[in-house]
Amino acid sequence: MRRSREQTIEFSRRGFLAAGGAALAMSRASFGAVRSQPKAKYTRVNLNSPEAIPMLASYNKAVTVMLQLPPTDARNWYRNAFIHLLDCPHGNWWFLPWHRGYIGWFEQTCRELSGDPNFAFPYWDWTAEQVHGTLGIPASFSQDNALNPSNDLFIKSYDTFKAAFESPTQEFYKGLNMDQLDALAVRYEGQPDTQNTPEGFWKSAEPAWFGTSPRNPDFDQPTKIAVSPETIKAALRTKTFSVAGVSGFGSGEAPQHSNSIRQSQGILESQPHNLIHNATGGPGPEGFMTEFFSPVDPIFFMHHSNIDRLWDVWTRKQEKLRLPTLPENGLDRWQSEPFLFYVGPDGKPIATKKDDPRGQAGYYATIGNFDYTYTPGSGEDAVLKSYVPSKFSSQAFTSKLSSRTVGIGKMAVASTDLPNGLDEEVQAEGSDSELVAEIALTLPTDRASNKFHVFVNPPAGSRSVSFDDPGFAGSIAPFGRHGHSDSPVTFSIPITAAVKALRKAGRLKGGEPLNVHVVAAGSRGSVELVPVETPLASVTI
Template sequence: MQPKLFSSTMSRRTFLKAAAATTAAIGASALPFGAQAQGKAKYRRLNVLNPGAKRAIESYKRAIARMLKLPPEDPRNWYRIALTHTMDCPHGNWWFLVWHRGYIGWFEQICRELSGDPGFALPYWDWTENTDPDSPFQARVPAVMFEDVLTPAHPAYIANSREFQNRFRGVIARADYWKRFCGPNGEFDDETQYGQLLARGIRSPEDLWFDMLNDPRGRFFFDLKQARGTTREKPELDGKTTKAVSLQTLLDALAPRDFLTFASPKTLGHSALTGFGVLEGQPHNRVHNCVGGIFTDPNGNTTNNGGFMQANLSPVDPLFFLHHANIDRLWDVWTRKQLARGYPALPEGADFDAWSREPFLFFVDAKGKPAKKRTAGDYAAIGDFNYDYEPGSGEEVVAPPMFASLLGAAVPSESTRAQITRSVVSGEQAASAVVTLPSPLLGLRAQAETPRLYAKITLALPPLAHHHDFAVMVDDGNSRTDPSSPHYVGTLSMFGHHTIQAPVTFTVPLSGTIEAMRQNAQLTDSGALNIRIVSERMVKPGVPMARHAPGTEPKAEVLSIVVEAH
């Protein structure tokens, strides 16, 4: 069943027929779908904390060491692979998941080739399970990821930006990225590598170097002493990130029954940023930034100690690939949940056609040759990568039909728009809104198989707001933005350096907060919720959070807040 269902070359119609057949077959079986589907893959990606992952970890070290020594002319060189992400990665749109599946899938094959381990499969970092035994609510970086070349602070890495530029300036200038192709009538072909770069405002190698090294708003490259924000001595993630990777947040992220709510909103091209689903906006963005050195202490003071993971050269840190393997694992969990219940696992109709045609042109294979699979549709399923995952956090949503209805509870059709009472967020002044939930939404509980509530918050942001966070609270205005508070919903975080050209919509889960308020007798019968959006100060690498002079604080405007069930 597995090869047919997850073939990356099948048509949408064949995929859906196979899904229906699989769902029917599951209904007649006493085994969970996950157990059936996962038993047939050639490679298994293990939790990095599993003692059985030791061989994979050692192979990963060998592969990294080889890639670091490859000449810059080899596309499999460690920094050349990271540059693929810098030049082409999608964030804040519906291609986020599928692009990164292709990226780490080809990377895994390169590791297999260069490590000499034909059975290598990339481990994953299950942030939700990896907590401090002395502080069970404090997630942390796995200790093994501070060993040898598994940390980018190891001497095998390039020591500083000057050396990086000296080694790579020539090879980047001579690369095929900048070739221009025109049609028979002289029209420029934008479905080329150069066309994709232009869509990001990268016109020449000098533009790329400016972004990586010289942009005063923040660089992409970090010297060895700032290569990772977390350290062996202080591996813990901050409280807001720990909340973002909690099981409650994961279950909220996995609950939606349609692809766009689960993933991130539509755009017309994968270089554009339009918004974040729960999975991308919460665990993905928060982990990137926190490991990259953006850390908020229990008193709300935030510092930035630098680190590759916070910017678009993040794959220089080997932890990147374990982080994204876990994101991909959760997409696989969600897909299997969808298929087990007869829900759509991909965009539908014209949306699927547009989504699947998007060109992905920068991937290389295990030999360093351009990958032959060049569209998003080629990576809609695991397909020829032929891996599966050791079960981890969130797997419980793929329940056997004998214990969970295939259809689940009906989703209320109501959505409710909040009345915004103050739209501008600036400095110490929060934006505020009131939303009154109708009884079908108010009655929803944060339970398995029950639709959950989400707030879709649309902000008009400053063009350079890539390091500006906003905490979301449901309270009377007197609560601290503390992730341990029952009134704290989450923090809206950007990732990477993106010029904001249009309003951005963040989807955040509300069910857990509402349930906590209900248990504390803080939820009124009227269903009225007071929502606050609180600004958190801008950050710059290597310095404490700066306080702005009165009247000069960065501002944002709340355009809308809509509460929906999914």
């Protein structure tokens, strides 16, 4: 059963205010004509299109086969989800290439086990659904078949799952080489009981079975904003893949892909990626999609196909503008990062040594190695737009802080003065200029359902504010449980639409400062489940 949607935000009773070293950075991207591409062998189509019907039938067949494979077979449905649980990167610049490799190899497994040589994952264009007012679990994933994790083919309890997979998982760990064990040591740093044992795996897997429902969808107003055309355009306008100190299109630079230190998420990851995951599987009791075991839900691969499609759109836009498509600094380190847990259609590892090219991030920097293309979807017009330089491009503006702690009863504001001319450029008709807030929060570890609503210049003295308020910019939330680190996590959220709405409503005049409020949402309707205090390290726009 769905939770009722929150209609107002109580500032006085359960409000958290996030404010920190705030800066306002405005980016403006340039656009050009679509480049011609050689014809690919496989085509990923919109899952709501007629062309997707045979693909979904083949996918259902493949999932059915994998659910029935023994736990000792690496192609077993749950064994495939292990890969994501063990090795997935989030909040860093390896987020996109790792998931491209993961779904690319798994697509080949589906092709093999379905018997369909033309199979390719359909993509879930949630933006198109939002525009047409139909955003929700697609009907093809709610039927009584293997595409619905409520189907009887799926394991119903954690205890049953562990009993079946504990021994095969022990054998899997025994077969890991030093390169793979080193990678897991990075992921489970500070947890000695997980070194060379599967205990950390079981601790991570158990939350996926919290409650009784594999899905509990709640596509609320913040989720609709996160997938809106305005948010997708803001993501695609980003001009860099990743630059030190900035959350680019591909999220922020980090020491290793599997470490929770210095997490920084670009708009694409912070907004549509995270909120669709959480809306599909949550808000409570959580379903598979809210946790790192999310590939147990077959819709995972449709969601990530769309994320990958948008990366392809952004890459083609960058190429047309002759702008960098990959990290501008540290490219060698980025390309050589080891991805050592992929499995091929024969059930054998793709690469287990860090010097194997197929086990490195650079192998997945382009689609070419998987030979697929996409039919046009939302955001494709970004490649067609023209570019007009902006004198404010990529500038940052420091804010004045009144507090660095977000907590119950503690309210603070990050106030930023915009330079002359910036406001007019943002307001200009047809402007591609974008104001993006980067909000850094130190989250509690091993806690799900941390969600924060972002307001710009809310009404002074108000005890509650509706999502319909012109200053409501949307929400930020992590995907999965935050790891064992005291480092802040930086989330990105566009605030241009809120600023324009405030100007139109007469609540914000030219030259007035922007006051960014971040308010903690109640979790499952209970204040007690919200952390008492959440330190906010900084805000950058």
